[in-house]
Amino acid sequence: xxxxxxxxxxxxxxxxxxxxxxxxxxxxxxxxxxxxxxxxxxxxxxxxxxxxxxxxxxxxxxxxxxxxxxxxxxxxxxxxxxxxxxxxxxxxxxxxxxxxxxxxxxxxxxxxxxxxxxxxxxxxxxxxxxxxxxxxxxxxxxxxxxxxxxxxxxxxxxxxxxxxxxxxxxxxxxxxxxxxxxxxxxxxxxxxxxxxxxxxxxxxxxxxxxxxxxxxxxxxxxxxxxxxxxxxxxxxxxxxxxxxxxxx
Amino acid sequence: xxxxxxxxxxxxxxxxxxxxxxxxxxxxxxxxxxxxxxxxxxxxxxxxxxxxxxxxxxxxxxxxxxxxxxxxxxxxxxxxxxxxxxxxxxxxxxxxxxxxxxxxxxxxxxxxxxxxxxxxxxxxxxxxxxxxxxxxxxxxxxxxxxxxxxxxxxxxxxxxxxxxxxxxxxxxxxxxxxxxxxxxxxxxxxxxxxxxxxxxxxxxxxxxxxxxxxxxxxxxxxxxxxxxxxxxxxxxxxxxxxxxxxxxxxxxxxxxxxxxxxxxxx
Numbered sequence: 001x002x003x004x005x006x007x008x009x010x011x012x013x014x015x016x017x018x019x020x021x022x023x024x025x026x027x028x029x030x031x032x033x034x035x036x037x038x039x040x041x042x043x044x045x046x047x048x049x050x051x052x053x054x055x056x057x058x059x060x061x062x063x064x065x066x067x068x069x070x071x072x073x074x075x076x077x078x079x080x081x082x083x084x085x086x087x088x089x090x091x092x093x094x095x096x097x098x099x100x101x102x103x104x105x106x107x108x109x110x111x112x113x114x115x116x117x118x119x120x121x122x123x124x125x126x127x128x129x130x131x132x133x134x135x136x137x138x139x140x141x142x143x144x145x146x147x148x149x150x151x152x153x154x155x156x157x158x159x160x161x162x163x164x165x166x167x168x169x170x171x172x173x174x175x176x177x178x179x180x181x182x183x184x185x186x187x188x189x190x191x192x193x194x195x196x197x198x199x200x201x202x203x204x205x206x207x208x209x210x211x212x213x214x215x216x217x218x219x220x221x222x223x224x225x226x227x228x229x230x231x232x233x234x235x236x237x238x239x240x241x242x243x244x245x246x247x248x
Numbered sequence: 249x250x251x252x253x254x255x256x257x258x259x260x261x262x263x264x265x266x267x268x269x270x271x272x273x274x275x276x277x278x279x280x281x282x283x284x285x286x287x288x289x290x291x292x293x294x295x296x297x298x299x300x301x302x303x304x305x306x307x308x309x310x311x312x313x314x315x316x317x318x319x320x321x322x323x324x325x326x327x328x329x330x331x332x333x334x335x336x337x338x339x340x341x342x343x344x345x346x347x348x349x350x351x352x353x354x355x356x357x358x359x360x361x362x363x364x365x366x367x368x369x370x371x372x373x374x375x376x377x378x379x380x381x382x383x384x385x386x387x388x389x390x391x392x393x394x395x396x397x398x399x400x401x402x403x404x405x406x407x408x409x410x411x412x413x414x415x416x417x418x419x420x421x422x423x424x425x426x427x428x429x430x431x432x433x434x435x436x437x438x439x440x441x442x443x444x445x446x447x448x449x450x451x452x453x454x455x456x457x458x459x460x461x462x463x464x465x466x467x468x469x470x471x472x473x474x475x476x477x478x479x480x481x482x483x484x485x486x487x488x489x490x491x492x493x494x495x496x497x498x499x500x501x502x503x504x505x506x507x508x509x510x511x512x513x514x
Contacts, residue, residue: 087336
């Protein structure tokens with residue numbers, strides 16, 4: 001328990017200490033929100049879909065969560081290269097607890113980042129349809145963050161340097177984001193794309209945010225929860241297994 | 249008395265390459281033991297296996313009475329280690345690094361605070377305890393790592409080239425402390441170094457490893473006598489030859505080079 005706590009605390013301390021990272025990682029979501037939100041807003045409205053800004057905001061919250069969560073998982077590669085991972089691996093503690101502590105820490109940080117984006121989108125006029133559901137939405141944000149932090153740790157356990165980092169960003173994180181329905185409605189898509197979207201766990205995360213923030217979604221909150229929870233469980237198990245096999 | 253470290257027939261293969269090839273030795277409790285060898289001879293691989301981060305291909309290791317493969321947790325509780333490369337968290341303060349270590353090793357909060365103070369005062373970092381480690385010089389980081397490795401009062405301390413890049417003052421200070429600790433608390437010290445005069449002066453016994461095998465073991469005087477040389481350095485060269493060893497840059501080295509480039513952006 002203490003092991004989990006101290007590793008969680010470490011992630012949080014590192015997050016709050018790197019102000020530049022907090023601010024830097026807000027840049028991208030804000031850019032997407034402004035450029036797309038205002039740029040495509042009129043077209044979207046003319047197509048009879050209502051306010052694009054309202055539609056897009058939950059997607060952008062999801063974007064900041066997935067980027068921060070995967071990145072914090074992948075940061076383990078830095079720890080490995082700069083030696084700190086060794087300090088945790090030679091300690092007389094269960095590796096499962098190390099993995100859980102790290103992942104929870106990364107997930108907490110990603111959720112905070114998502115909350116920050118939520119507060120920012122309120123400024124230009126995003127409004128949740130029911131404020132009572134916002135705490136529930138935060139729980140879903142935490143679940144999504146946990147899923148992708150575990151995915152990040154899983155990947156980081158397989159890589160021993162940052163060579164593959166760009167590959168992961170371009171062939172995993174970007175597709176996960178663009179094919180998740182964060183930017184476009186997923187009803188009435190071409191069959192192939194619709195299939196891919198259903199295969200992307202982030203789709204269910206963003207769908208749940210949309211349901212809880214704006215009251216309309218595609219899969220239903222029950223399905224969203226079931227998919228997110230089971231995929232998270234799989235990645236946590238896989239990540240723990242691979243983490244326990246790390247040798248240096 | 250049962251030796252504190254007993255290694256029998258230890259081997260490690262990476263694919264076709266045999267890094268450690270059937271090594272056997274034992275270290276008595278309270279001994280200061282030096283483990284020497286040219287680059288790439290198998291020193292670090294052996295230390296990694298002794299400290300349970302690498303699984304041996306063959307052979308057994310018993311440390312403080314526990315088997316390293318069967319009961320790694322008990323082995324891990326029994327030793328402290330100062331790695332060849334820094335293993336501190338740069339984004340945390342000196343004190344937080346100590347706290348992190350103490351919690352991982354289950355040192356009770358009160359004891360942890362007392363020992364942290366004692367150890368940091370000793371390595372002369374108490375005044376800097378609130379500073380982030382990334383502001384520290386190489387020597388300061390090394391001192392902090394030594395303090396951290398001793399926080400849980402291990403039975404054995406492993407030091408992998410602990411004095412690399414330290415000035416003579418710091419080196420002397422560090423060894424004086426370790427010798428004192430060894431005499432007072434009976435802590436066993438196991439270290440590697442490239443400074444022969446250091447091994448000669450500090451270690452009670454010395455093992456020399458080359459090409460994955462132990463080629464000589466004994467006191468400095470015995471090694472000199474065996475080779476008919478006047479100094480340990482000459483004895484070492486006589487035993488291991490004059491050829492300079494090539495070491496391939498591992499992923500870590502490449503990464504570190506890139507890391508330096510990136511440091512401003514992290």
